[in-house]
Amino acid sequence: MQKTAAVPAKKRPVRNSRKSRADVIFDIINIILLAIVTVIIFYPLWFTVIASFSNPLQVAGGHVYLMPVEPTLENYQKVFENEGIMRGYGNSLILLIVGVLICLFMTVSCAYPLSRRDVWGRSFIMKAITFTMFFSGGLIPNYLLVSRTLGLQNSWWALWSTGALSAYNMIIMRTFFNSSIPYEIQEAATIDGCTPYGTLLHVILPLSAPILAVVGLYYGVGIWNAYFNALLYITDRTKWPLQLYLREVLVSNSNQNLMDMSADEMARQAMRAETIKYSVIILSSIPMLIAYPFVQRFFVKGVMIGSVKG
C-alpha cells in the first residue's frame, strides 16, 4: 500500500440531483444488504444483553426475542455470588492494568530509538526483531524457558513478561513516530537542550496520544482476552485470570450439584445455569464496553499505520 492512503478520505462527489435510476437501485440494494449483515452481527449481541436481564424460565422457553421478558437482576446477583468469577475479575483487572503499563513502557522505549535516524545499528535491530515475528521456538521451548529456566511457573510475571513487547505493535508505534512527528521538532528540542529522554517526555509523548490509545487498546484487549498462557503457567486456582474461570462456567459445563433434586427442579436449575451464562458474558465484557467508545475513532488510523509497513 502507498503512503498516500493515509490521507483522509476526500468527499465523494455528491450527485443527489442527477442520480440515475440504476444508481438509486444500487443504493437501495446496498443499504438493505448492509442492514441484513449488521442485523446478523448485532442480533447475537443484543440477545445476550436481553437474555441476561430476563427471567431464566422465559429465556429457556423461547419467549425472549427482542426485549427483556420479566426483567430481573437475579441472574447478575447469582454471578456476584460466584466466588470464582469475582476473584478472576479482580485478578484480571490487576493483570490488565500492570500489563498495559509494562507493555506501553517497553514498546515506547523500543520504538522511539528505532524511529530515530541518528541511532546507529537500528536497521540491524529492526531486522532482528522482524525475524522474531516469523520464527519462534514454538510451544515447548517457550514453556520450558518460562516455567523451568526462568522459574515463573504460577507467577503473574509469566504472563506479563511473555507478552511485554509485541513486534507488531512496536512497528505501528515506530511508524507513527517516523511519519506523524516532524523530525525538525525533535531537532529543535535537542538544540534547546533536551536530552533524548527529555525529548521523549516533553515532545514525543504529548504528541502521540492517539497511537498510545490504539496500542494500549490492542495490548489491553489481548491481555484481558488471553487464556492460553494462563492455562500453561498458572496452575494455582487463586491466581487464575477471569478467562479461565469463564472457561469453567461457559465451556466445561460443570453442573456439580444437580444430583439430589427432582427432575423438575433439575430442569429449572439447568435453565438458570444457562441464563446466568449470558450475564457472565456481559459482565466479562464490561471493560471492553467502557473502552470501546473512547478508542473506536482511532481504529482506522491504527490499522492504517500498521499496514503501511506491511
Place this chain on the structure above:
Amino acid sequence: MAYSAYVTIGAIVSAASAAGFGVLALIAKLVTFTGEKGGYTYYNNVLHAIITTYKGYFGTAPIAAITTAFIICILGFLVGIILMLFGSNAKVRRFIIKRNINRNWQFYLMLVLPIAFYIVMCYMPLYGVTLAFKKYSPKAGIGGSPWIDPWYKWFQKYFSSPYFGKTVRNTFIISIYSLIAGFPLPILLALMINEVNNIVYKKLVQNITYFPHFLSTVVLVGLIKAFTHRDYGIINIFIQSIGGTPKNWMQEVSMFRFLYVFSGVWQNAGWDSIIYIAALAGVDPQLHESAYIDGANRFQCLWHINIPSIMPTIVILLIMNSGHILSVGFEKVYLMQNSLNTEVSYIISTYAYQIGIESAQYELSTTISLFNSVVNCVMLIIVNSIARHVGDTSLW
C-alpha cells in the same frame, strides 16, 4: 571530550557490570539454593532469609529478573571493555563523534530492556528447537541433553503415528474453509460500506461490525454453546418452532467446521474490513469523476475503479494468510473440542499441546511445532512466488 574520557567511561561501565554480575551470581546461587546442606555463614543466612521471604510473595520471579539482569550486565561489560580497549583509538573516537553517540547514548540506554527482552524471550527459545533432535533430560536442561542417534527419530515417530495424517488433514481443511469464507467477505463488506453516503448509517454499521472482534475466544465459544444448547439454545428453539428436530450442534461431527468458520467470520469480518476501507479511502476521487462524466454508473465505478485500486492490498493479505495455512489457532479449537468430535477437531496445534503439556513428551511436541513452521514457511514462499509471476504484487 578529553582524549582519555572514553577509556575512563569504559572502565567505569565494565567495572560496574562486572560487580553487578558478581552480585547477581551470588543472589542466583542463593535463590536456587535448596537449603538442604547445612553450614553457611551468617551473612549467607541473612540473604537467604530475605530471598525466601521475597519468594513467598512473588513466587520464583527473581530468577527471571536475574536472567534478564545477567544479559544486561554482559551487554554492558562488552560495551565497557570495547570502550576501554579502543577508546583511545582515533578511528573509534571519530566513529563515536560521527554517529553522535556521545550525545545520543541515552537512546542506546532506552534500548537495553527491549533488547534483553528479545534475547531472553525470543532468541533463547529458538535454541530450544534443537530439542527435536535430542533426548531431553530435565536435569541437564536443553543444552546438556544428548543428541539422539538417528537424528530423524522424532520425525519418524511423528510421521508414522496415526495422528499425523488426521491432524494435518483437519488443520488443512479448517484453514481452507476459513480462507474461502473469511477472506472475500471483509472485502465485500468494505466495498459496501464505502458506497454508503449517509455518514451516520456508515458509522453505525462500522461500530457494530467491529465490536465482536473484542470478545474473547472463551466468550465466543460460550456464546456458541449457549445458542446451540439442545434444550434452551435459541437456535434449537427456533428450529423446533418451525417443526425441525433439535440437536446438540456442538457434539455433531458435521457441524464442527461450520460452527468454527461461521463464528470466525461473524467475529472478524468487520474488523478485517478496516484495512480495505482504509485502502478505499485512498482511491483518487478524480477517477470517479471522470468515469461519471464518461457515463459509468455506480456499479461500474465499483467494478472498474474500486476493486482494481485495492487489488494490491488484497493480494498482499492473501499471501500473508496463505502463510498461515497450517497454523490454525489453538485457542478456539481447543475450547470447541469434546469427546464426540475428536474426528474433526484434532488439529496440529492441539495435538502438540496434548503431547507436550499433557503427556510431557517434549521432544515429540517440539518436532510437531517445527514441522508446522517449516510447512508454513514453504507455503509462504510458494504463494509469494506465484503472486510474483502472475501479477506484480508480492511481499518481497
